[in-house]
Amino acid sequence: MSEQIILILDDDLNICEILKEILSSRYTTIVTTSASEALEKVKDSPVDLMLVDFNMPEMNGTEFISKAIAIQPDVASIIISGNRNINTAIDALHTGVYDFIQKPFMDISALHMVIENALVRRQLLIENRLYKQNLEEMVRQRTRELETKNQELHQSRNRIIGILSRAAEYKDYETGQHFQRVSEYSGIIAMGLDISDKEVGIIRQAAPVHDIGKIGIPEAILLKQGRLTDEEFEEMKQHCLFGEQIMKSGTFHPAQLIQSGDSQTEGTYSDELLETAARIAKSHHERVDGSGYPEGLKGDAIPLEARIVAVADVYDALGSSRSYKNAWSEDKCQDFIRQNSGILFDSNVVFAFFRNIDLILNIKESITEKGKTCSYIA
Ligand SMILES: [Fe+2]
Ligand SMILES: [Fe+2]
CATH class of the missing domain: 3.40.50.2300 (Response regulator)
Structure with a gap:
């Protein structure tokens, strides 16, 4: 010294x-x-x-x-x-x-x-x-590292969601545009409801994987021209549960983030995006009057994000050509959604849909591939 x-x-x-x-x-x-x-x-x-x-x-x-x-x-x-x-x-x-x-x-x-x-x-x-300054700097540095890791994790989850929805396109006649439009419609509807921007973003990101469970449905059913028999339809309904299982398989123990050893930790890693995607995959065919599947849930018992995607999905399917039907006119599509408000669809969700109908129509106009048909079966 x-x-x-x-x-x-x-x-x-x-x-x-x-x-x-x-x-x-x-x-x-x-x-x-x-x-x-x-x-x-x-x-x-x-x-x-x-x-x-x-x-x-x-x-x-x-x-x-x-x-x-x-x-x-x-x-x-x-x-x-x-x-x-x-x-x-x-x-x-x-x-x-x-x-x-x-x-x-x-x-x-x-x-x-x-x-x-x-x-x-x-x-x-x-x-x-x-020592205290050093410690504070170490904490700040560690916090920055964790934030970066979280961001990377979030981005990679987003990419996985994108990849999964692409995978669903290959297995199904659904066009990529259908998934894109359902995603955008769902985001627009969610914006019109009393939920946070973060939740709106998550719903928009998760919506495209609503039919990911179709990966588990035999092609003979999935690609069948014309309507399904009752048995085939029962099997088709399974895509909701398959979808939920696929998205839930993305949850894991926190210890796996750090090491791949035998470390066991109680509970699973919480990821809102994957959990939301799992709820949408499972419940997007539920209807508020209880006539939907797989559980026949009614009203608010159906997760909100699934009630939103239900409107977006059906509206888009009706306006698209299918192997067994031509595309409905815009008026007819809107009438169907309006007439089933409070019956098949959540009335608040339908209200939010019509409140932003101009944005919906813009998306419909901008994301459209002419001449492509889809095999929407629901
Ligand atoms: Fe579906
Ligand atoms: Fe769909």
């Missing part, structure tokens, strides 16, 4: 000289009898410790010390006090002064001990502060 620097300030030159004599063998000393000159020295160079007389003509010792601390916050200070000022000097201890030394100096080793203790205490305080 480099030699420590002690500033000695006393308006009595004799005291200054005595202290310099005692301390200069161990420390570098700066000596002055003027408080204003001492402040200039504190401004000019680092000081570890100040020995300051209490009674001085320009300002008293505690006034000087508070001014010096404003310049060098880490500097330690000791008041030099005559007997007459002893109580005031002791009071100064409450204002951040480390200690006091009584004049005249009777015990040199005690003087050294007081100074040494003050320097050690100062060093500990500095180290403690640096």
